[in-house]
Amino acid sequence: MKRQVIIPLAALLSVVALAGCAPEGNDSSTSSGTPASTTITFWHDNDKAMMDYLASAATDALKDEHIVVQAVKKSGIQDQIKLYGNDASNGPDFFFGAHDAIGAYAEMGILSGIENFASAETLGGFMESTVDAGEYKGTKYLFPLYAETNLLFYNKDLWKGEMPTTTEGLLQYNKSRVAEGGYGFLNQYNDTYNAAPWVNGFGGFVIDANANPGINNAATKEAAAYNAKFAPTMSDGAYDTITNLFLEGKADGILAGPWFVSSVKEAGIDCGYVSLSRFALPNGKGLAPYEGVQGFAVMKYAEAKKEAIGKALEAMADVEVAKALAKDYNCTPALTAASNASEVTSNEMIKETQYTIAQTAVPTPNIPEMGVMWTPFTNFLTAVNKGGDVDENAEKFQNEALQAIANMH
Amino acid sequence: MSLAKNNASKKRFDGTAYLYIAVVLLLVAVIVVFPIGYTVYISTTNMNLYHWYDFDFIGFSNYIRAFAQTNGEFLRSLGLTLLWTIANMVLIIFVSLVLAVLLNIKGFKGKNIYKTLLMFPWAVPSYVSILLWRIGIFNGEFGLFGDISRFFGGDSFFILQSYWGAFFASLMVNVWLSYPFTMSMMDGALQSIDQSLYEAAKLDGSGFWRTTFAISLPEIAPIVAPSLLMTAFMQFKQFDVVYLLTLQKGAQTGAGLQTIITYVHTTAFESNNYGLSSAISTIIFMLIALLFSRFAYREAKGRGK
The missing domain is CATH 3.40.190.10 (Periplasmic binding protein-like II)
Structure with missing residues (x-):
């Protein structure tokens, strides 16, 4: 009796289990002659x-x-x-x-x-x-x-006056808004991707085509030091904080990409967009975000x-x-x-x-070594934004990046 | 004659017993032993991004590399993990013990309500809890820490951006998540103590502290020791608290905090070097196995006495 139940059950289970191994999505044709x-x-x-x-x-x-x-x-x-x-x-x-x-x-x-x-x-x-x-x-x-690419998203109802044409203008705008108890333009200033417009604009780089990290590159260090000037005017620079400040209508602008548009629309913000290339750095070149x-x-x-x-x-x-x-x-x-x-x-x-x-x-560099650069570069930016010595931290995190690259092999 | 018969039946019994547990042993071999064995095998190969399918045996090179890294990241993360484990255990034991003792005060009204509330951190999925802590408590703008700082005239500050700040914050969250288990063990152990001991102590004029240190603690120690041991190993290989608070993709705070497990994760999933990360995982496994067997042996020896 037991055997009569167990054997068909085992057979059924085997069929079901093996059916799960069948590949999905394949060529098929019908026996009635319909094309495959x-x-x-x-x-x-x-x-x-x-x-x-x-x-x-x-x-x-x-x-x-x-x-x-x-x-x-x-x-x-x-x-x-x-x-x-x-x-x-x-x-x-x-x-x-x-x-x-x-x-x-x-x-x-x-x-x-x-x-x-x-x-x-x-x-x-x-x-x-x-x-x-x-x-x-x-x-x-x-x-x-x-x-x-990243753009400057701004709340048309909040932004005061004309849009600056230089990063210095942006910095002054932020300072004046903070002095008034508000928020100007916010960015994840510790994040590699979001700080890249400053780094690339100064002629620095995160990693070059030959997989050399650029943390201790002179232009990268200059960019990091300049980026740090914005930090005190951008709240804590954490993703959760700055997106909420913008979506709640408390911040005038934010650096974001197309993936953020649906959230902005849901929040009912009348939003404008400005290319980062329109903001000239002190060296005369425009901010250069990753594409x-x-x-x-x-x-x-x-x-x-x-x-x-x-x-x-x-x-x-x-x-x-x-x-x-x-x-x-x-x-x-x-x-x-x-x-x-x-x-x-x-x-x-x-x-x-x-x-x-x-x-x-x-x-954005597509070499595999880029994958290990995000952490040391973010840590470098964080250290500099907290007031750490640029040269000292550049050497420290350059070595960490080199070690991370070596660990790949 | 009778002894020989006994021995023979014992031998036969052993064989049958192994047969009975063969299926379970097979399951354990497939679920537990095989992954460990495979990890050890991978640790002796050069499986990485450049040798994803065509990896070769390279002996103990990955183990040597783990210890000989120029920036000492592995050893630094190992040191931090030991500190993390000790700090957590001290705090978890202290918090759990205080709460368990308070819950067992005679005549304490509403004990069950408090006990249910205290178990709350255990009931919420840790992923949710950790993110709530990150945003609700540690966030410099909207969180409690920022509010307190501003209340006292300070600026908003983001504790998760500094190394030791992130360590302290992670410790806080981890203790919050971990104490309910230890507290419930201690609570159960305290309830199992023979009440006549307390009555005798009371007659002898013993106070709260004397009773706690002379009766409660020695009585519960052998009962809660295995759970504390288990808790200690859980702290050693803790991952989600540190990762979700400081290292989550897209929300890295730049604190640079790495425990041994987050270091393995970084090596495996950022560096894509599965050979090296398997070697580090094996070292961690050996450390835990070594410590655990030592404690288990001591415990077994203690029981034997």
């Missing part, structure tokens, strides 16, 4: 509605080709890609992410060059800087979709689906798609043909981002 359909999947850790729109736009465009594109949201996508980088059964065919992680994936050997999937003509249709940002050791890996490029990269093991993936990418590089992303999600298109569309030119934030990219923006 191909399902390709990309992972992302982005706005779900935007990614679903991209997948459905590509699926619609490829309806006659029987190609179905699926978008799957995965939190902590960088770790997920590393984990599934060699797992064709469970990993994605391609993924959507920022260009600065490309170098690490390329070194791991899990990516296929994007030129295997997109023609030179298609890639030539993107802004050159966005394609270059995804290039590592002579191979292009990224199919760019949009670019982003991030978001796009698709294809897994090496997905080369067998070359045709389907190539067609999906081409479909997503459509002008109408770029316009929709600009209109609904404030994305600055990488596609040159979309640059002059009304959806793009009428968007103040995109216009200012385009201006920054054209003027002073510096692509």
